[in-house]
Amino acid sequence: MGEKKTTNIILFSGDYDKAMAAYIIANGAAAYDHEVTIFHTFWGLNALRKDEHMPVKKGFLEKMFGKMMPRGSDKMGLSNLNYAGFGPKLIKNVMKKHNVMPLPKLIEMAQEQDINLVACTMTMDLLGLQKEELLDNIEYAGVAAYLAEAEDGKVNLFI
């Protein structure tokens, strides 16, 4: 009869390492029976992008943002020691050696564990991202939905 524990993470960052931290905490919390939501906003939306090009109609500004941002979690850079893409390669090598799951696998695992992956509709508009470009089986919501969950949350993080 205990109250349901919830973990709510806002993923604002588009960095590979920060997204990894978010998904590791989220998967851990789900394993401990928390109800978990990751609310992706701004650059964090890139973690939900499909890696192939999707033929959608966009205005000029939206096309530019689309080109400048990484297409999918595997192409995100590091927050530190990025060195023009060398850092991510280095860390992915070390991760393989130590059997740490790469980010795309962590996201798959989150979906298998029924973690709510939410895309912020306001920032999707802003960055010109459309539903066809994002992973299937995710949800779409705004700040009101986030707040409704966060106010009962045990663990609320902004990453």
Next chain:
Amino acid sequence: MGEKKTTNIILFSGDYDKAMAAYIIANGAAAYDHEVTIFHTFWGLNALRKDEHMPVKKGFLEKMFGKMMPRGSDKMGLSNLNYAGFGPKLIKNVMKKHNVMPLPKLIEMAQEQDINLVACTMTMDLLGLQKEELLDNIEYAGVAAYLAEAEDGKVNLFI
């Protein structure tokens, strides 16, 4: 008779997009009847700077920091895709197109909604910022005041 819900945000970052996220969450929470505080520390203090030059006396080091930091929320850069000021222009254009409020308007709205805008006095000292340089009708406090509110907070975020 329900207990008052509170949202406490530490705004550490001096990035336009992160400050936007902080103020969007804060304004949303206030609309849902939360008591909301944004505690501005380090580079987050720049969001509270007036945009005009204020004639205050400063030491040499403080003057340097004053010159290096943006004067007011409208001049802050992006955390990502900043490209020497090009990114902010791009995103402000997209925001106008999508009717998203720019940061200075979000701050005005926060003041109208009686959100407590607090400037961290310790880091004001450190960065050489004086009260005359910051917006009117804000509060001044230290980490103790933050903790007193945060320990009863429903939503605590560090941005």
Next chain:
Amino acid sequence: MGEKKTTNIILFSGDYDKAMAAYIIANGAAAYDHEVTIFHTFWGLNALRKDEHMPVKKGFLEKMFGKMMPRGSDKMGLSNLNYAGFGPKLIKNVMKKHNVMPLPKLIEMAQEQDINLVACTMTMDLLGLQKEELLDNIEYAGVAAYLAEAEDGKVNLFI
């Protein structure tokens, strides 16, 4: 008879200023009788590095990370206005002038106040950091231990 208040901070960032913020909040919370834990993960582990070189055996990749990362809290850079190491010097001068404790002192104070300084074992592996290279009298744990504490935390922050 009140319930014990707890503050749990994840220190992900390897920036001097962000680590300062984390330790100032932590020391403040401890002074107000909170039970405080700082969970150091990814680049945040650098705050726990000893400043001398420790003779440990490492693979090639781990050696590279070891060389690229700052050895100890005093050598960390700023998140903003770093200017190739000039920013940190500037801010340390201002700190001295205003009697603000430098980061290594804040960490010492945290240890004196019995704040739990925890190193994330998974990311230690990833970055090739060994126990001999980190400060004495710290703890070692993974995400499960973090979650167990955070779900009862009053103040949970990701920095």
